[in-house]
Amino acid sequence: MSQATKRKHVVKEVLGEFVHPTQDQQIVKVIGSRGNNLHEAVTALGKTFLVSMPTKFRKNIWIKRGDYVIVDPIEEGEKVKAEISVILYKDHIQHLQRMQLWPDGFVEQPASQEKMDRQQGRRAGEEEEEEKDEEDDEGNGSSSDSEDDESDLFVNTNRPNYHYSESEDEEGESEEDKEEARTEACS
Template sequence: MGRGKYTAQEALETLPEPTPTCPVARVLGPRGQHLHEIAVLQSLTTPEINQRLNPTSSAWFTTLAQLPPKYRSVVWVKRGSFVLANLSEQFTDKVGGEIAQVLMAEQVKHLKQTGQWPDQYEAMWEQMMKGQAGATEVEVQSEESDDDPLMAGNPNRQYLGDDETTDDEDSDEE
């Protein structure tokens, strides 16, 4: 049992607790070098963090969060997923925190049961779960169909066309 196994168990099985310095945030997208742009509700953080990261005083603020090295080969962060972001220390002027936990469905369910899931995220979570269910339905339908348009050709190869000419047509051209 190496470190990776324990890290995977920690990432998948722990039931996290959000705090004002480590609130629930939504991932807007990857920005490279293990950095992800996240959106955080101002009401979920402390006034010090709001002053440092949100000078405009809007309801939402965005910042970059770094994925720690121990999670880089264990979890993958998708656009639209939810994370716990540790915003207590700022790494650079652009990187405002670190991703403490990538929230899985069981962990979000636990947060809802304990009343710690923000109501503002409820519609986004439902939309994300519907999108995942829709993707699995499409996969099932494509397995049943023999006339799959996605399997019609390889887009990485040059299309030469169907050569349906016969010998008679070739001789007429001469």
Template sequence: MSKATKRKHVTKEVLDDYVLPEDNQTIVKILGGKGNNLHEIETSEGEKYLVSMPTKFRKNVWIKRGDFVLIQPIEEGEKVKAEIVAILYAEQIKYIQSQGKWPKEFVPLASTEVCADISSDDDDSSSGSDDLFVNTNRPQCVYESTDSSENELSDSGANKDDD
């Protein structure tokens, strides 16, 4: 199988499969990447440890800080205690919530709901704005346009003419 075909199948599987956690699987939040396909996670109980990304996801699917994943524990690990089974996106999270299997400790879509409210106020359209990418590494700034900067420029220009 070529790399492009593999990427297509893995991406389709990640986006289209709606999975529910089984008995030994848990939903966790990604705290950050640690290199070598290891990620630090936090469980709903507050426990933090490392998980590994399986070979099929490497270089095909990217996860970032704040994403939710489904993990399965591995027996041989002391530092790395589990392996990622599935990466959960907004629609999959909504499905899990509707089935009543979502941990109460995680509030997944709070930041995207705020952004959706802001964008819907600006253009009054609800065209899936909750699916927009929000860069969590940058502070959210709201810029207001004022005419004071234009007035200052014209005032400073008038002073030069007087001299």
């Protein structure tokens, strides 16, 4: 079997099947990569250990921090306690949650609920800002120009900030004095 055909079958197996964990298997969350096809994982109870990626997944399927996997325990392992058997994607996770097989330790607030909470927090912040602006306008008697407000502009922190100050008596300064002023502004 060629490498491309093998990859096609592995990807089809991973993406297509809805797998339920058996008695000895467990669902864990990948919290980091340790190199050499080893990943650090945490159980729903908070226990951390290393898991290995089998050769059929190597260079074919990628996992990252935060992904969920089903693992088979390795009895003789001291540091590496399990081997990945199934990588769970969004559809797999939703299926396991519907079947009530998802561990309680991994139950998270739904993404739509988090999004609504963030929007409500932003709205509350905007309302406070508008009230503050209205109070400032009433106190000053002047209207604010949104064109003058540069607080929302992107600032490139990779570039040094140069501040040149111009004085009225520049005509009397020598070239050396100007150069000193520039170097002082840079530092």
